Amino acid sequence: MTKESHPWLIVLLAAIIATTPLAVDMYLPAMPVIAGDLNAHIGSVQQSLSIFLAAYAAGMLLFGPLADMIGRRPLALFGLGGFTLSSVALAFSSQIDQFLLLRVIQAFCGAAATVVAPGVVRYLYQEHTAKGMSYISMMMMLAPLLAPGVGSLVLWVSDWRSIFWLLAVYGLLIWVLIWRYLPEIPRAENQPKPNLLSGYRTVFGHSGARPLIVSMMFGSFAFFCFITAVPFVYIQYFGASEQQFSLLFGFNVVMLMLANWVNSRWVIRVGSLTMLRAGLVLATVSALVLAGVNLAELNLWFTVFSVAPLMMGLTLIGTNTDALVLMQFPHNTGTATAVNGTLRFGSGAFAGPLLAWFYNGTALPFALLMLTGVLGVMLCQIYYGYLHRKPRHIVEPL
The missing domain is CATH 1.20.1250.20 (MFS general substrate transporter like domains)
Known part of the structure; x- marks a missing residue:
């Protein structure tokens, strides 16, 4: 630095x-x-x-x-x-x-x-x-x-x-x-000056970055499902008071901060991709548990303690996908940031309509939609791993 x-x-x-x-x-x-x-x-x-x-x-x-x-x-x-x-x-x-x-x-x-x-x-x-x-x-x-x-x-x-x-x-x-x-960030001497559209062509034309961008979108969709549904789930469905809701919502924000603190300590040692996949494992397990406890109609605290690690996992996914995308475009970081930010909000915008479409008076649709978002991240990471797989056979020179 x-x-x-x-x-x-x-x-x-x-x-x-x-x-x-x-x-x-x-x-x-x-x-x-x-x-x-x-x-x-x-x-x-x-x-x-x-x-x-x-x-x-x-x-x-x-x-x-x-x-x-x-x-x-x-x-x-x-x-x-x-x-x-x-x-x-x-x-x-x-x-x-x-x-x-x-x-x-x-x-x-x-x-x-x-x-x-x-x-x-x-x-x-x-x-x-x-x-x-x-x-x-x-x-x-x-x-x-x-x-x-x-x-x-x-x-x-x-x-x-x-x-x-x-x-x-x-x-x-x-x-x-x-x-x-x-x-100000100095421009490299041999770096061509970008125009308004060339940056977008560069970002969207990068085949290795596309699975990361779509991973970010699925993770954001799951995150916005929580943000959109949590007032109904905690207050209306489980009957929490407004004061309890504030405390429970604050608890999840603290979990997000904790996930970022853990990431800042470990990402240099193991790399962004490893931390992303660790977050994916944590999010997958937590989303499955969240779906299970709501399918069984267990009480509020089972949902609270299922959501907390799920939000930590989504934070690890989001932070590290952002970083991996930015590292692909050292000369187009502004454009890459714009793509990430716009698609993050755009994918999050689907949460409200889908939650309304699947509404059945319980917290199960919210849990299943969050699980769907996490599974979408998993599919993207499987494809990303396929793109970057190592050759199975190396032919030695005679």
Whole structure:
């Protein structure tokens, strides 16, 4: 690693990526209040979350190749600047249409900032990219763990507009730190300058990367099945209180952080592919157990302690597939990040409709769909192993 790879730089990169979960989760407790203040239907305010995620995915598609073309530092400064200004504007919004438009701008600019981080990690950590990604994921997961509570605290002492003022202050602080500390990735002398489409042709045309990308998609589908179904499963089906739900959800976030900590300690010793497959084994066993306990209609705690190792396994799968994909494209990390991010959200978007389609009033569909996602990862890894198999016979020269 270079001298810029000080641990504080990793903290800064995690803080950049955390802008998205903070913007998504911090205002959730304020949705009913926002609807009342803007004289809007609660469904319109809830729609702002889907609009935000769609704009974020679209932004990644555009800004990923631009990061490879113009550099990470200027794009990060532009993104955080736009995120900050749109957060200020959101604090002054007076109509629901204005609120929704500003959320689109906030997400779009946030994508410009967050898409640069994996490329910087790839530059700093080289073959140990998975270790750097584990550090970032471990710290970044504090955002969804803390953001709803912070939003509730802000509502207790002030109004919903102060949530967006707080996001603006956060964005401005990170902008200053980027301007002061974020290094630019030097371009190799013989490296051709990419254009907007050549990067996508390179990424999608790489046969060895496709099984890894599809593995990431199946893993993300399983992960979003949990995120989408867990309120119904824990609260409505098993009868947990809202306070118990917060604790149980926090427990799973802690398990995700633990998985990233384990990955950061072991990935250098055994490699990203080994850690990915260790996560796949853990996820497969846990998903089978989860399906079994829900088929037998056992109580809440069997589901809780089946989901925890399953989420750890999915974290190991996701972190290491991301790293392996990035390592395939040293000159197109922005584009590869955009592909990963967009397809991750795109595959996760199937979770809600499929859960609704198979809904039968129990937790079994959620468990079976998570198992389906894990088995999809397994098939991709079997195919990946087939592509990279060693020759069975080596002909020695006479």
